Amino acid sequence: MDVFALSSLREGLPNVVLEAMAMEVPVLATRCGGMEAFAKDDEDALLVGVDSADELERGLARLAEDAALRQRLAKTARTKIERDYSFARRMQRFAALYERMLARPR
Numbered sequence: 001m002d003v004f005a006l007s008s009l010r011e012g013l014p015n016v017v018l019e020a021m022a023m024e025v026p027v028l029a030t031r032c033g034g035m036e037a038f039a040k041d042d043e044d045a046l047l048v049g050v051d052s053a054d055e056l057e058r059g060l061a062r063l064a065e066d067a068a069l070r071q072r073l074a075k076t077a078r079t080k081i082e083r084d085y086s087f088a089r090r091m092q093r094f095a096a097l098y099e100r101m102l103a104r105p106r
Contacts, residue, residue: 008029021045029048044077
């Protein structure tokens with residue numbers, strides 16, 4: 001896949017975005033819900049307005065025309081996933097949360 005585009009109006013943080021980033025596929029997504037909090041525009045993804053087909057089109061064109069941008073976004077995103085969002089890292093966070101909850105006095 002050359003580019004992954006998420007054109008959602010409402011969204012949390014979908015696994016499909018994490019999967020695309022892990023596979024070094026550049027991501028274009030709308031600024032909705034969890035995506036705006038998760039992704040850094042023009043650093044590890046391109047973000048566009050939620051209700052703007054024009055912005056979505058411009059973002060896709062920008063990615064289609066700029067191989068260096070695609071490569072930079074993909075590499076930065078992959079590093080972010082490996083560092084902070086790998087399955088192992090997420091499970092470590094869940095385990096730490098459960099340990100804190102179990103350690104609380106009842």
